[in-house]
Amino acid sequence: MATKLPSVDVVVVGVGWAGGIISAELTKKGYKVVGLERGKERKTEDFLNGHDELKYAHRKELMQDLSKDTLTFRNKDLEEALPMRKMSAFSLGTGVGGAGVHWNGFTHLFLDYDFQIRTKTIERYGESKIPEDMTLQDWGITEELIEPYFKTFVEMAGTSGEQNPLRPRSWDYPNPPMKVTPKMKRFIDTTEEMGLNPFISPSGNLSQNYTNPDGVSRAACQYCAFCDHFGCEYGAKSDPLVTVLPVAQSTGNFELRAHSNVLEVLHENGKATGVRYINVLTGEEYIQEARVVILSAYTFTNTKLLLNSKIGTPYDPVTQTGAVGKNYADHFLSMAFGFFDDEQFNDYAGAGALGVSLDDYNGDFFDHTELDFIHGGLISISQVGNRPIGSNLAPLGTPGWGAEFKKQSLYYYNRQMMVFSQTPMMPNRYNYLSLDPTYKDEYGMPLLRMTVNYSKQENNAHKFMTNKCAEIMENLGATHIMAFDQQGDYNIGSFVPEHSIGGTIMGEDPATSVVNNYSQVWDVNNVFVLGASTFASQSGVNPTGTLGALAYRAAEGIDSFLKEPKLLV
Amino acid sequence: MTEKEEKKFTRRTFMKNSGITVGGILLGWGVSELFGDDQKKGTSTETVDLSHTHASGAHASEALLVFTLEQYRVVEAAVERIFPEDELGPGAKSLGVAVYIDHQLNTPWGNSSRDYMVGPFKQGTATQGYQGRQTNAQIFMMGLDALQKYTEKNYGDKFYILSAEQQDAILVDFENASGENKVQIDGISSSQFFQMLHSLTMEGLYSDPVYGGNKDMGGWKLKNYPGHQMTYVNIIEKEEFVVMEPTSLSSMK
Ligand SMILES: Cc1cc2nc3c(=O)[nH]c(=O)nc-3n(C[C@H](O)[C@H](O)[C@H](O)COP(=O)(O)OP(=O)(O)OC[C@H]3O[C@@H](n4cnc5c(N)ncnc54)[C@H](O)[C@@H]3O)c2cc1C
Ligand code: SF4
Numbered sequence: 001m002a003t004k005l006p007s008v009d010v011v012v013v014g015v016g017w018a019g020g021i022i023s024a025e026l027t028k029k030g031y032k033v034v035g036l037e038r039g040k041e042r043k044t045e046d047f048l049n050g051h052d053e054l055k056y057a058h059r060k061e062l063m064q065d066l067s068k069d070t071l072t073f074r075n076k077d078l079e080e081a082l083p084m085r086k087m088s089a090f091s092l093g094t095g096v097g098g099a100g101v102h103w104n105g106f107t108h109l110f111l112d113y114d115f116q117i118r119t120k121t122i123e124r125y126g127e128s129k130i131p132e133d134m135t136l137q138d139w140g141i142t143e144e145l146i147e148p149y150f151k152t153f154v155e156m157a158g159t160s161g162e163q164n165p166l167r168p169r170s171w172d173y174p175n176p177p178m179k180v181t182p183k184m185k186r187f188i189d190t191t192e193e194m195g196l197n198p199f200i201s202p203s204g205n206l207s208q209n210y211t212n213p214d215g216v217s218r219a220a221c222q223y224c225a226f227c228d229h230f231g232c233e234y235g236a237k238s239d240p241l242v243t244v245l246p247v248a249q250s251t252g253n254f255e256l257r258a259h260s261n262v263l264e265v266l267h268e269n270g271k272a273t274g275v276r277y278i279n280v281l282t283g284e285e286y287i288q289e290a291r292v293v294i295l296s297a298y299t300f301t302n303t304k305l306l307l308n309s310k311i312g313t314p315y316d317p318v319t320q321t322g323a324v325g326k327n328y329a330d331h332f333l334s335m336a337f338g339f340f341d342d343e344q345f346n347d348y349a350g351a352g353a354l355g356v357s358l359d360d361y362n363g364d365f366f367d368h369t370e371l372d373f374i375h376g377g378l379i380s381i382s383q384v385g386n387r388p389i390g391s392n393l394a395p396l397g398t399p400g401w402g403a404e405f406k407k408q409s410l411y412y413y414n415r416q417m418m419v420f421s422q423t424p425m426m427p428n429r430y431n432y433l434s435l436d437p438t439y440k441d442e443y444g445m446p447l448l449r450m451t452v453n454y455s456k457q458e459n460n461a462h463k464f465m466t467n468k469c470a471e472i473m474e475n476l477g478a479t480h481i482m483a484f485d486q487q488g489d490y491n492i493g494s495f496v497p498e499h500s501i502g503g504t505i506m507g508e509d510p511a512t513s514v515v516n517n518y519s520q521v522w523d524v525n526n527v528f529v530l531g532a533s534t535f536a537s538q539s540g541v542n543p544t545g546t547l548g549a550l551a552y553r554a555a556e557g558i559d560s561f562l563k564e565p566k567l568l569v
Numbered sequence: 570m571t572e573k574e575e576k577k578f579t580r581r582t583f584m585k586n587s588g589i590t591v592g593g594i595l596l597g598w599g600v601s602e603l604f605g606d607d608q609k610k611g612t613s614t615e616t617v618d619l620s621h622t623h624a625s626g627a628h629a630s631e632a633l634l635v636f637t638l639e640q641y642r643v644v645e646a647a648v649e650r651i652f653p654e655d656e657l658g659p660g661a662k663s664l665g666v667a668v669y670i671d672h673q674l675n676t677p678w679g680n681s682s683r684d685y686m687v688g689p690f691k692q693g694t695a696t697q698g699y700q701g702r703q704t705n706a707q708i709f710m711m712g713l714d715a716l717q718k719y720t721e722k723n724y725g726d727k728f729y730i731l732s733a734e735q736q737d738a739i740l741v742d743f744e745n746a747s748g749e750n751k752v753q754i755d756g757i758s759s760s761q762f763f764q765m766l767h768s769l770t771m772e773g774l775y776s777d778p779v780y781g782g783n784k785d786m787g788g789w790k791l792k793n794y795p796g797h798q799m800t801y802v803n804i805i806e807k808e809e810f811v812v813m814e815p816t817s818l819s820s821m822k
Pocket of ligand 1: 013014015016017018019036037038039091092093094095096097098099100102103104105106107108228229260261262263296297298299301353498499530531532542543544545547
């Protein structure tokens with residue numbers, strides 16, 4: 001039925017940041033790589049007419065078509081999971097470049113604490129600090145090991161930034177930090193006065209023209225304010241389309257097939273032979289054979305493909321055995337809004353990754369001895385550009401519609417700030433991914449089922465971080481402050497940040513993890529899984545810099561595996 | 570926490586956290602609505618101009634694709650209550666929001682063609698999101714029909730003929746912030762319709778004029794929003810507030 005295609009060295013499933021990096025690195029080394037991407041091809045020119053808030057930010061033009069594939073969701077095992085029918089909580093990427101086309105570009109890196117979170121937590125606070133249901137485990141990688149790959153990633157991407165005072169690096173960002181707006185200046189001055197350690201957020205919007213080590217030249221950011229949810233018409237945003245993919249193409253070793261949705265990984269006797277995929281336009285099915293199969297199709301597809309292909313042992317929360325699907329986590333926002341009666345900001349201007357951050361309440365940079373949670377979050381202020389459909393905020397007590405709503409929402413449109421923390425969920429025994437028994441995707445494959453809720457850890461961390469944000473907002477001098485310190489249940493119908501991690505986690509032990517620190521699957525050695533699905537725990541920062549770094553490490557591993565196929569150590 | 574901090578803290582307002590995005594995008598919603606807070610509604614005494622019909626010679630793209638003229642009038646009156654004309658400037662009616670909504674119902678969004686519409690359809694929990702089988706356009710039209718019937722039944726007249734207070738009272742019933750469930754609609758909830766009407770109003774006020782609303786960029790002007798600009802590199806560091814003449818996507822042809 002399915003047409004068999006000639007075998008290649010490597011087949012890459014999903015061509016976003018992770019798939020793009022691996023394709024560039026392996027084709028540069030001379031390997032023949034086929035990239036299969038379910039969405040369409042895209043180029044910078046597509047975004048010339050792109051300053052359209054309705055189309056991109058609200059109708060989510062660049063995001064996954066849920067009529068073809070979605071996931072099902074429930075808070076706990078006792079409930080029946082139901083499909084996410086509308087794109088509300090997640091903005092999942094699709095198309096060549098993946099979510100790397102429409103991301104903001106904040107390029108924070110995971111903390112040293114994160115990679116050895118179990119060991120370091122026990123060292124400082126003792127084992128009793130870790131609640132029974134918190135399935136906290138080390139990643140099987142150390143800060144020393146990952147550090148050089150961080151550097152490779154930021155140089156490829158052209159990240160603009162300055163040193164974080166709490167965690168200076170041995171290298172500098174290749175470009176100076178972004179311009180400082182009055183809001184940012186105020187945040188810096190205020191938080192410094194409070195004894196905190198702000199730094200300009202590392203940004204994937206270029207602060208100046210830049211040529212990267214691969215020889216790719218790009219133009220500087222214009223602060224156009226149509227960045228997150230949008231593509232960049234200047235190529236100023238670090239995006240696979242203008243960095244790694246042209247490099248892969250230029251080798252002549254890369255074949256990119258768009259509209260190609262992968263359905264399963266084929267394998268026998270512990271070895272993958274290739275993948276089966278469908279051309280979503282014609283309905284034709286193909287088998288692409290390869291020596292190495294790389295899954296870089298984001299957290300949900302990565303986990304779904306392993307489960308549907310019966311690779312690895314599915315995680316079971318009751319017996320706590322198996323690892324595929326384990327340790328799903330996300331971020332949530334803890335924040336404070338401030339309204340300024342007597343000031344106006346040029347808030348229509350901005351850039352995707354324009355802002356200031358501080359790590360004082362992130363990771364283990366502060367003492368948790370007296371606190372009933374671990375970790376914390378990166379606190380930031382950002383100026384991405386207030387767009388008018390989505391921004392109708394007014395102080396508490398303002399009606400939601402009518403003359404007073406009109407008056408207040410217009411008045412405060414350019415008179416507000418938000419201080420927020422990306423607070424991580426910690427891994428929990430009962431938060432996991434599995435296959436749905438009822439619902440299927442357009443191609444007949446079972447949907448991925450997400451079971452997730454917040455626990456005491458999240459509720460306590462949220463309260464604490466909200467307080468810290470509100471404290472800063474008070475010092476910033478806002479006339480009215482609103483903050484939200486109660487959490488409720490994890491809700492698929494409302495916003496959660498798009499930072500889903502876990503499901504195919506990295507670790508030292510094949511019994512409790514899916515891949516080793518080269519992203520190689522323990523059970524089927526010629527399958528590698530890339531992306532945040534390999535993160536064993538969430539941090540207080542955005543994921544992409546870290547998943548990019550791990551992709552560079554995987555490239556080295558895959559190169560040596562292709563020379564001598566074996567388990568990498 | 571020190572005592573001083575604690576005192577400061579009680580002056581802040583804490584609420585339930587839902588529906589906010591990173592970077593300050595709020596999905597078409599006044600925040601007090603978003604957080605389900607119970608507050609009093611706007612009570613303007615303005616009445617609706619019945620004699621209003623569009624001058625002949627309205628632009629061809631303003632023709633209706635979905636609504637009957639009657640439905641159009643109801644929608645025009647309803648969105649005007651959400652965002653009324655006043656001394657600050659035009660309201661949703663003159664900014665073309667009803668035309669915007671009419672046109673949106675006839676798009677892939679209206680047809681929910683990118684939503685997962687496969688059964689079985691079941692009643693979900695409060696955290697499982699929308700689980701109905703209706704498309705967005707169907708939800709809107711069912712809600713609109715209910716609005717017309719509810720008005721006839723309780724006020725004996727057409728929505729757009731009623732006073733502003735009466736219209737507001739009806740919309741309050743549909744919004745159902747009180748949880749009294751005064752309006753029953755088979756298959757959807759009245760608040761779902763109201764929320765959709767509200768989001769569509771924000772979109773019609775502030776989306777690019779190419780979609781039929783935000784007439785003459787009047788919505789953007791209310792917010793001093795410059796619309797589509799190629800660069801802000803020269804103003805991003807400025808201390809003073811800079812007002813710019815807006816431009817729309819039509820300038821890109
Ligand atoms: C609005 C927004 C803002 C963001 N901002 C930031 C930020 O500031 N900083 C940050 O670090 N992160 C940010 N992120 C997250 C960031 O975009 C992701 O971490 C990153 O893009 C993930 O890269 P990836 O290659 O792992 O996955 P993706 O970019 O999602 O790529 C996966 C690709 O696989 C394809 N695919 C999926 N299933 C299949 C299949 N079955 N067959 C074939 N192809 C398939 C998809 O179409 C997609 O193109 C943001 C995300 C969003 C949505
Ligand atoms: S803000 Fe800068 S990087 Fe982002 S889309 Fe605009 S020009 Fe490109």
